[in-house]
Amino acid sequence: MVGFLIRRIGQSIIVLFFVTVFTLFLVHLFPGGPIRALLGPRATPFQLAYYNNLYGFNQPFYVQYIKWVGQLLQGNLGYSPKLNLTVAAEISQDLPKTIVLVLLGLIVSLLFGIPLGVYQAVRRNSFGDYILTGVSFLGYSTPTFFVGLLLVDWFAVDTHVFPAFAPQSNSVGSILADPRALVLPVISYAFVLYALWSRYMRSSVMDNLVQDFVRTARAKGASERRVVWVHVFRNSLVSIVTLLGLTLPSLVAGAIFIEVVFNYPGMGLAFYQGALNVDYETLLGFTILATVATILGNLIADVGYAILDPRVRY
Amino acid sequence: MADTVTTLSATDLGLESPAKPRGMFRRAWEVFAENRLALAGLSFVVFILLFCFVGPLIYKTNQVNTDLSTYLCRPSGAHLLGCDDLGYDELGRLMVGGQTSIEVGLAAAVVSVLFGTLYGAIAGFAGGWVDSLMMRVVDAGLALPSIMVIIILSVILHPSPPVMIFVIAVFYWFGVARLIRGETLSLRTREYVQAVRVIGGVPLRSVVRHVLPNAVGTIIVQATFAVADSILTLSGLGFLGLGIQAPATDWGSMLSSGLQYIQGGNYWWLIYPPGIAIILTCIAFNFIGDALRDAFETRLQKR
Numbered sequence: 001m002v003g004f005l006i007r008r009i010g011q012s013i014i015v016l017f018f019v020t021v022f023t024l025f026l027v028h029l030f031p032g033g034p035i036r037a038l039l040g041p042r043a044t045p046f047q048l049a050y051y052n053n054l055y056g057f058n059q060p061f062y063v064q065y066i067k068w069v070g071q072l073l074q075g076n077l078g079y080s081p082k083l084n085l086t087v088a089a090e091i092s093q094d095l096p097k098t099i100v101l102v103l104l105g106l107i108v109s110l111l112f113g114i115p116l117g118v119y120q121a122v123r124r125n126s127f128g129d130y131i132l133t134g135v136s137f138l139g140y141s142t143p144t145f146f147v148g149l150l151l152v153d154w155f156a157v158d159t160h161v162f163p164a165f166a167p168q169s170n171s172v173g174s175i176l177a178d179p180r181a182l183v184l185p186v187i188s189y190a191f192v193l194y195a196l197w198s199r200y201m202r203s204s205v206m207d208n209l210v211q212d213f214v215r216t217a218r219a220k221g222a223s224e225r226r227v228v229w230v231h232v233f234r235n236s237l238v239s240i241v242t243l244l245g246l247t248l249p250s251l252v253a254g255a256i257f258i259e260v261v262f263n264y265p266g267m268g269l270a271f272y273q274g275a276l277n278v279d280y281e282t283l284l285g286f287t288i289l290a291t292v293a294t295i296l297g298n299l300i301a302d303v304g305y306a307i308l309d310p311r312v313r314y
Numbered sequence: 315m316a317d318t319v320t321t322l323s324a325t326d327l328g329l330e331s332p333a334k335p336r337g338m339f340r341r342a343w344e345v346f347a348e349n350r351l352a353l354a355g356l357s358f359v360v361f362i363l364l365f366c367f368v369g370p371l372i373y374k375t376n377q378v379n380t381d382l383s384t385y386l387c388r389p390s391g392a393h394l395l396g397c398d399d400l401g402y403d404e405l406g407r408l409m410v411g412g413q414t415s416i417e418v419g420l421a422a423a424v425v426s427v428l429f430g431t432l433y434g435a436i437a438g439f440a441g442g443w444v445d446s447l448m449m450r451v452v453d454a455g456l457a458l459p460s461i462m463v464i465i466i467l468s469v470i471l472h473p474s475p476p477v478m479i480f481v482i483a484v485f486y487w488f489g490v491a492r493l494i495r496g497e498t499l500s501l502r503t504r505e506y507v508q509a510v511r512v513i514g515g516v517p518l519r520s521v522v523r524h525v526l527p528n529a530v531g532t533i534i535v536q537a538t539f540a541v542a543d544s545i546l547t548l549s550g551l552g553f554l555g556l557g558i559q560a561p562a563t564d565w566g567s568m569l570s571s572g573l574q575y576i577q578g579g580n581y582w583w584l585i586y587p588p589g590i591a592i593i594l595t596c597i598a599f600n601f602i603g604d605a606l607r608d609a610f611e612t613r614l615q616k617r
Contacts, residue, residue, distance in 0.1 A: 011450060018454035026463070029470045141596030143546055145553045146569065146589045153576055153585070253459035257550060271462060272554065275469045283466050290459040298457070 004306060012299050019291050020072075024065055026287075027280050033057060037278040038081060077285035082277050087285030090270060096172045098266035101258065102251050104182065105189030106244075113194045114240070117201025122228055124206065132198065139195025144254070148188040148261035155184060166264035185262045189255060200243060204236040211235075245301050249293040342531070342609035352605030355598035362595055366412035375406025389583055396583040399571060407568060408587050414564040416595070418478050418548050423540035426483035430490025431533050435521050437491070438498025449495065455488035464547065468556035475558065478551070482544045490536050497529045531610025538603035542596040549592050565592045 030037040035051045052058045056067060071078075077087040085093075120129045156164035166185050167178040175182070208214065209232055217231045256268030263269065267286060274282035346352055389396040389404075396404050437448035467481045501507060502525065510520045526533075545565075551557035552566025553573070560567075565588040572584030 011453070014447075014450045015453045015457060018451055019457055022454065022458070026466055026470075029467075031470065137597050137600055138593065140600055141542065141546070142593050143549045143553065143566070143569075143589075145550065146592070149569070149573060149576065149585065150589070157576060250459055253462050256461060256465075257553070260554065272465070275465050275554075275556070278469060283462075287459065287462050287466070290462060291457050294457040294459070295453075298453075 001306070005303065008299060008302055012295055015295055016292070019295070020069060020288065021065065023284055023287055023291070024061075024068055027284055028061075030278065030280060034280045037280055072288065077289065078281035080274070080279050080282045082274075082279045083282070087282055090282060091267065091285070091289060093170065094265065094267040094270045097175055097264070098252055098255055098259070098268060100172055100175060101182075101185060101189065101264060101266060102248075102255055104186045105193060105255075105258075106251070108186055108190035109193035109197055112190070113197025114201050114237075117198040118205050118228065118233060118236075120198065120202040121205035121209065124202075136195040136199050139192055140199075142192070144188065144192050144257040145261050147191050148184065148258055151184045151188055152261070164262075166259075166262040168263070168265060170265070185258050185264055188261070189258045192254075193251070197240065200240060201236060204239055205232055208232045208235050242301055242305070245297055246294075249290050249297060252293075253290050342606070345609040346605050349605040349608065351601045355601030355605070358594060358598040359602070362412065362591070362598070363416070366409050366416060369409040370406065373406060373409070375403035396581075398568070398584055399575065404583050404587060407563060408565075408591060411563040411565050411568050411588065412591060412595075414475055414558055414562060415545050415548060415566070415592070418475055418482070418564065419541045419545035421479045422482040422486065422544040422548075423537050425479060426486035426544075427490050427533060427537040427540055429483070430487035430536075431494045431526065431529070433487065434491035434494030434496075435498050435525055435529070438495040439502055439517055439521050439525065441502075445495070449492070452488045452491050452495075455485065456492070458485075460485040461547075461550070464551065465554065465556060468551055473551070473557055473559055475562070478548055478557065481551075482547050486540055486544065490533075490540075493532060493536065494529055497532055498525050501525045501528055531606075535603055535607045535610060538599055538606055542599035542603070545592065545596055545599075565589075 027034045033052070035048055035055065035057055036043065039047060039051065049058075056064055059067075075088065077091065079086050080090065083090065116132055120132050123129055152164045155161045162183050163181045164184075165181065167175045167181045169175050169178075205228075214227055214231055217227050222231070252267065255266065256272060258264065259266045259268035260272050270282065271286050273279075274286070398404055398407060433448065433452075437445045437452075440448075464481055464485060467484070468478075471477045471481065498521075502520070507520050507524050510524060511517075548557055548564055549566025549569065552564050552568075553570045555567075555570060557567050557570075558564045568588040569585065569592075572581065572588070575581045575584055
């Protein structure tokens with residue numbers, strides 16, 4: 001177990017190394033370098049040289065890398081000159097709002113996706129299964145932003161039932177204070193996620209239904225309801241929780257489209273504006289945070305598995 | 315007595331299967347053809363290919379020069395689906411945009427799946443520290459939030475169709491590589507692959523002649539899903555204004571320009587045609603991919 005832990009952490013460190021080298025390299029890909037991107041096309045050679053020197057971009061790549069990682073380890077994610085904010089301040093301002101959106105979308109999608117996925121697996125090839133399969137395929141195949149766009153068209157422009165824009169506010173409290181404005185963003189996000197969970201749940205329950213422990217439970221006279229909800233459902237739930245842990249950071253990144261459609265003031269919108277303004281420090285900081293969160297999530301999930309599942313031995 | 319002996323053919327002795335053995339593709343096609351959704355998907359793909367690539371030869375429109383006299387005109391006999399904000403005929407635009415969407419989608423899928431397959435097969439076959447190192451690169455790629463890096467790359471590089479293919483494929487191959495590597499690991503221990511080594515075949519021969527053909531089902535299924543995913547990613551970039559630039563267009567960019575008029579009145583022809591085209595094309599490819607997975611999954615076959 002200790003050996004496994006050491007090896008697994010070692011792997012994560014190698015992955016972290018690759019990821020950081022790649023993201024720093026990305027910054028140098030901006031046409032004319034990051035400082036040109038920052039100062040714009042009218043900057044004089046003197047200004048470019050001055051700021052390149054100031055920011056250390058005239059140093060060898062490995063020196064820049066070591067300095068940058070040193071700063072990251074101290075929790076310094078960078079500073080956005082365009083916003084006159086540290087990236088950490090940006091994140092602490094925007095991340096809670098994104099988490100609200102992602103969590104609400106997750107809860108709604110799980111509330112529908114899990115029970116309906118179980119229903120589909122138990123009644124597979126029934127009429128209801130076909131209809132719900134159609135709905136999931138629709139969720140898979142519809143661009144996230146298009147869902148949001150249609151909802152705005154139907155419920156905000158045509159009928160004025162809900163506002164077209166998310167609450168514009170800096171604090172989480174005031175965003176939650178306007179629940180009507182949250183309805184459309186949450187529904188569009190949940191619709192796309194619903195497809196994921198229901199499909200996953202359906203195949204997971206179907207896999208579990210043919211397992212030996214189900215046959216044993218039936219042989220012992222357990223009712224069909226007990227078989228499904230106690231034996232099968234619990235097993236499938238474990239795997240969906242793992243999936244949830246692994247995909248959480250990418251779910252946060254996936255909220256970008258919803259945030260842009262509804263002008264929801266979260267991390268996704270800030271990232272998009274950073275991209276349009278070529279605010280490379282914001283882009284770099286946000287990307288590295290999401291990546292590190294993913295790597296840590298994977299690590300924790302793997303180690304948790306090794307501890308919790310007695311069949312996993314390393 | 316002698317007669318009976320001679321009539322015992324190789325078939326009776328079980329040395330030869332009675333019927334001509336059906337190849338993997340033949341069997342797969344039989345399973346595939348039984349799936350009505352898959353056939354519907356395939357028909358739609360054929361239809362949309364004809365629509366996008368043959369359609370412009372029949373329904374001729376000017377997709378290069380803007381025409382302000384037809385600014386946002388309603389659908390009529392002259393313009394079956396109306397015009398957009400630059401006066402382009404919307405139906406003709408749907409065809410031209412579809413060409414880009416489908417070309418980029420297909421190319422990105424082929425590039426990423428080919429590269430991912432080769433990479434995964436090499437890693438899985440090499441084993442040891444080479445495999446370890448190669449897989450850490452894949453882990454790193456999968457840990458990066460693809461949509462964020464794709465957005466950054468689109469800002470850095472000037473978006474043209476080849477660039478879009480590269481940007482999308484760069485982030486799709488990691489998943490394929492991991493999958494094929496797993497497949498290779500299980501295949502390399504099979505007797506017929508080990509036999510190659512015994513008779514002195516080089517590792518490349520094992521990979522190309524034995525491992526890859528046996529993983530071909532997985533590869534094709536992945537490629538099909540990759541087409542749908544790539545079309546979606548491209549449309550997302552188009553929506554953010556980071557995709558194909560005018561006068562060229564794709565379905566996502568068309569949606570993006572239609573979005574500007576969503577508040578201003580009922581310009582349904584700017585939004586529904588490209589949106590529905592994206593959805594139906596992706597559903598079609600997903601249907602095909604699902605059916606192919608069943609078709610190549612020999613476990614599920616009761617034949």
